[in-house]
Amino acid sequence: MADDLLVAEGLSKVYFDVIPTxxxxxxxxxxxxxxxxxxxxxxxxxxxxxxxxxxxxxxxTSGSLHLNGRDTAGLDRVARARMRNTFVGFVFQFHHLLPEFSVIENVCMPALIRGEAWNAELRQRARVTLDMLDLGEVAEKNANETSGGQRQRVAIARALMNRPQLVLADEPTGNLDTENSALVYELFRKVNLEWGTAFLIVTHDPTIAQQADRILEISDGRLQRDVAVPGVSAAADEQARS
Ligand SMILES: Nc1ncnc2c1ncn2[C@@H]1O[C@H](COP(=O)(O)OP(=O)(O)OP(=O)(O)O)[C@@H](O)[C@H]1O
Ligand SMILES: [Mg+2]
Incomplete structure (x- = not known):
């Protein structure tokens, strides 16, 4: 389909360790x-x-992956890195913030490493992103002076700085309590509805899985189930409007 962000066909991976896995x-x-x-x-x-x-x-190891209509097999190392940096945002279970840097500096760090200047435009983009995640008030604090839930949201803000079309989250709430997990879900949903960002969220949390529009279940390396969750999107739309 023309508006498919991602098309995976026959994707397989074998890790060639001591024995092939x-x-x-x-x-x-x-x-x-x-x-x-x-x-x-x-x-x-x-x-x-x-x-x-x-x-x-x-x-x-085999199979194909198209991102934004482009066959990723044809990309060289530089083009792959560029696509990874601009098209995708990653959120992991462990946030890997730099504790001695402020929240806003952490959020800007990938951009600075890529060579963007520490200027008003960059800081404004960071501010908007932090506000989106209810972090405006802690922007100038050092990362190690924030709570666990806030730190994970800072990591999410960092992943959103480039306004990626797709966020890949690997157990983003794995280290959070119920309340902070629910907040992360709500913020993902807000970003999804307001910015149109697509999300693919690996989770062991059934509450979060059930609140997605679609559930992909992997079993022994195979896609076992791919089902739409009825009504969730409409309910989220409703909530966003109220
Ligand atoms: N770098 C690697 N080298 C060798 N084997 C690996 C490597 N990474 C993962 N595996 C193996 O591949 C399989 C799938 O691992 P994967 O990390 O994708 O599982 P997962 O579903 O994310 O599990 P979890 O819920 O525990 O995070 C496992 O058998 C794992 O041991
Ligand atoms: Mg895993």
């Missing part, structure tokens, strides 16, 4: 612009492997 086998699915999907499955079933392939952190 087939981590992902023949996975095919597509994700449209603005979709909000969760990925579930037992530990070791291949969820992180799938996310790493889709986010161009790793290459498949």
């Amino acid at each position: 087939p981590a992902l086998t023949d996975v095919s699915f597509s994700l449209a612009s603005g979709e909000f999907a969760s990925v579930i499955g037992r530990s070791g079933s291949g969820k992180s492997t799938l996310l790493n392939l889709v986010g161009l952190l790793d290459t498949p």
Whole structure:
């Protein structure tokens, strides 16, 4: 489909360790612009492997992956890095913030490393992103002076700085209590509805999985189930309007 952000066809990954481990086998699915999907499955079933392939952190053993209509097999190392940096935002279970830097500096860090200048435009973009995640008040605090829930939201803000079309989150609430997990879900949904960002969220949290519009279940490296969750999107729209 023309508006597919991501099309995976027969995606497979074998890790050639001491013995070859087939981590992902023949996975095919597509994700449209603005979709909000969760990925579930037992530990070791291949969820992180799938996310790493889709986010161009790793290459498949076989199969194809198109992102934004482009066959990623044809991209050289530089083009892959560029696509990873501009098209995708990553959120992991462990946020890896730099504790001695302020929240706003942490959020800007990837941009600074890429060579963007520490100027008013960059800081304004960071401010808007932090406000979106209810972090405006802690922008100037050092990262190590914020709470665990706030730190994870800072990591989310950092992932959103480039306004990626797709956010890949690998157990983003794995370290959070129920309240902060619910907040992360709400903020993902807000970004999804207001900015049209697509989400693919690996989660062990059934509450979050059930609140996605679609659930992909991986079992033993295979896509076992791919189902739409009825009514969630409409309810979220309703909530956003009220
Ligand atoms: N770098 C690697 N080298 C070798 N084997 C790996 C590597 N990464 C993952 N595996 C193996 O691939 C399989 C899938 O791992 P993966 O990390 O994708 O699972 P997961 O579904 O994310 O699990 P969890 O829920 O525990 O995070 C497992 O058998 C794992 O041991
Ligand atoms: Mg994993």
